[in-house]
Amino acid sequence: MSDEHPTTPPRLPAKAPGRTATGARKASAKSARSRSREFALQALYQHMVGGNDVDAIDRFTRDLAGFHKADSVHYDALLHGCIEQAAALDALIVPLLDRKLAEISPIEHAVMWIGAWEFQHAADVPWRVVLNECIELAKEFGGTDGHKYVNAVLNGLAPQLRPTEVEADKASGKARG
Structure with a gap:
């Protein structure tokens, strides 16, 4: 029998600040704008699914x-x-889809609406922030890989709706081209 006694508990892997153990954002770490997107997503879902x-x-x-x-x-x-x-938002989104719009989950559809709308009307929010926020929404509320689909579609829309900003990021190396 050994006389060795651990003096400190084993270290658990560090998680990212503002994230839960599963990687989701902690509620306290969410900005007021992030929360507004979450509530808008829930409301848009009710509109799409329930027709309320x-x-x-x-x-x-x-x-x-x-x-x-x-x-x-x-x-x-x-x-x-x-x-x-x-x-108008659907007209922007549909050309980037690989399936019919009716086959897209209402969550991912609503997230794409939010992203497309913000690209057009929220110039104070950088395009990469819009993209990241929408990916996080899709991860949190959507299907398993829905965030990848949202990412692809909104990445396709960004150069069309925010050309100057996207080009500036590409030129600086902040965005892949």
């Missing part, structure tokens, strides 16, 4: 736990902007 009235969806969503931590102005812009411009 946007005002009823909005009232319901604002009553959800944690909404007070969201950027309500950005949430409003996303919810109403995506619904009002649904046909």
Whole structure:
């Protein structure tokens, strides 16, 4: 029998700051804008799947736990902007799909709406931030590999909707070309 006694507990692998052990973002690490995207995604899903009235969806969503931590102005812009411009957003997305739009999960579809809308209307959010936020939404709420599909589609849209910004990042080496 050995007399050796460990003096310190074994080290667990370090996880990234702001992440849970599974890699998901911790709720406390989410910005108000990230939260607004999450609530907008939930509301857009209700609209797509349930066909519910946007005002009823909005009232319901604002009553959800944690909404007070969201950027309500950005949430409003996303919810109403995506619904009002649904046909135009779909027209941007469809050419980049490898299947019919009806075959896309409503979660991934709504995330693509959010990304396309932000590329067009939220110039204060860098295109890479829009892309990363949408990938995180798809990872958190979508199917197993849905985030890869969202990434491919939004990466295809970015040069079309944010050409100057994407080219500047390519020239600086910040984006793959």
